[in-house]
Amino acid sequence: MTDAASDSLFGGRLTIDLDAIVSNWRFLKDKLATGSECAATVKADAYGTGLTQTAKALYDAGCRTFFVALPVEALKLCRGMPEAKIYVLDGLFPGTAETLVEKGLRPVLGSVEEIREWADFCRTTQIRHPAALHVDTGIHRLGLSADEFDAVMKDADLIGSFTPTLIMSHLACGSDPAHPKNRDQLAKFRAMTAPYPDIPKSLANSAGVFLGSDFHFDLVRPGISLYGGKAIDTAPNPMQPVAQVEARIMMVRDVPVGDTIGYSATQTAKRSLKVAVVAAGYADGMIRRAGSTDAAPGAFGVIGGHKAPILGRISMDMITLDVTDIPAHLVRRGAFVEMLGPQVAASDLAAYAETIDYEYLTSLGRRFQRRYASIA
Template sequence: MPQQDSYSSSSRPLEALAGGRLTIDLDAIATNWRTLSEHLRDGTECAATVKANAYGTGLCETAERLSQEGCRTFFVALPQEALHLRETLPDATIYVLDGLFPGTAATYAAANLRPVLNSVPEIEEWSAYCRAGNKPLAAAIHIDTGMNRLGLMPDMFAQVMADDYLTGAFTPCLFVSHLACGSTPDHPLNQIQLDTFRAATAEFPEIPKSLANSAGVFLGPDYHFDIARPGISLYGGKALDPGTNPMVPVVKVEARILMVRDVAENQKIGYGGAKTATKPMRLAIVAAGYADGFLRRAGSSDKNPGGFGWLDGHRVPIVGRISMDMMALDVTDVPETVARHGVFVELLGPNVAASDLAIYAETIDYEYLTGLGRRFHRRYGTLGLRQDGT
């Protein structure tokens, strides 16, 4: 059963009534999963991280397509997500990264979910539940190797693993850690975390291990271990800061032009008059704003450039602040027959990468993908090529 949002499947607006449309290419996600799998060393399983509604692409729809492609293991953040996913994939291995919530062990067990145990209290509760039912259920254990977020510090992990009363009642099936600086390949913390993870788990060669997120896949085979769990790269995002992005885009957002207007030189544009027209301009006002996930920080001012859209081969810059429901685009150089009322402008997709927009908004492409609004008409299909033919 697909995960529901504020519009039920029967009440989501038709495309004709929506300000924008969001196209999701499930085959492109599958292509990215195959690309990531091919980067892994022999013997490493390629799982999929599908938390946050599969980075905005639809949890169950995306996971089902990946399962068809051969993916067998999935990581989510919350037990709610895991329960939705279990309805769609009854036989998949599902890990819950946020761990075991108090008093919920029976729910995890009934749905065959594997908590990633992040603390001693979680381990104690899972162990007690398994002991009471005399069932050594599977769970992962998270080791904090330098992120200082979730997980056991290496010395505590060693104590826990030496305590048969704690770990003897359940089956530790996976050791997990998370790279803090993987997107920066030369960052010294990557090697420190790798060495710490190896040292902490060396006594348990029989238990599978997972360190590589999307960035870890591209850091090389030393980081791959037994299971890689890519996220952002599946959805076309850029895992490493330097270099080009080998992944194909998977989403396309287009917004409807509400009005095309002429603006005289020296006129102020948008809230706060942040942008001044330096020449006579034509602006297209489009029906997408920060309520739809287009971050206000990506707007432009007289001091700073902003993001951009794409219209029939033309890069059209954002002019002024992004409002809740709309933004202005500079279509001065676009033929009037093209930039007209009702036409859709690409705001994210093959010609406008989320990683490019993220630069203007001083953020990362994760925020764009996971924050795409719910007012768009959502559809699944093929994105097509960039307008330069690639």
């Protein structure tokens, strides 16, 4: 938190609602099959919401298993969560086994080379340290092939050197419930893991939670849904928004009919316009592709419940908005415009920018004043 004087030094503010994140986690947890644990994926600074703050709020609410992408992220979670199990999704980087073990962290081993290095370290310390095994069921990124997994599990010296605490895979098309690849991956995962009933299993990300109990297994790993994002493309989003971006109006100006607005003159005033210039841009996570042209509209902000369409290109530090039809008392220098939040869903912005809400959330607020409070 910053004081009122320093608040004026920022072009905008990013408000994170930790209670909404916790509510989303509980909503997902209540959807799970009996016996399935709801973990939390907190990589990429907890999708832009603050890694340590978000993880601690979830831990205090009862979450005990966390997933990050990188070892450096995992190291930030070692304080204040003594019972937490922390998995590193990107696996075992060369030479990092000792550091992970010292901090009680668990790599997600996705290649034979990683497994051999982890097993060698465990034999050296004469302790069967825990780790997860990542199997590839069709996304073809990280993960052991079926043949590699079978060979590893049959190598008593290799698999006997450490303690596999989880077998996991990742859905490629979970956001589309009707896609046949979901059932294909489920069948492959069941076939690969069936011989090992005593090792917990995990297949579902956020989308997998909504695909039904067949996908839940022992643990689910929601990410985007925790942060209010839309996990299923073809259904309404039931999650609460958790972040709000408000940008400061720097000036209000008139633009005559026929004049152009912004870089490259992509937008022409079709009538006399009143334009607000706000202190936010693509350097703050307001993606440039969401700008407007004469051929296609762009995204929008909201001022006092009124939609304010973006006019022209989004610049590094500023955005121009059409406020012609908004009451003048709402549009004044120093006032704030909601650019993302309860009235401007990240998934809606993403549609204009031809991207996904993940990109918006993980890019937000490098220069905004960040605060933790309710946005309801």
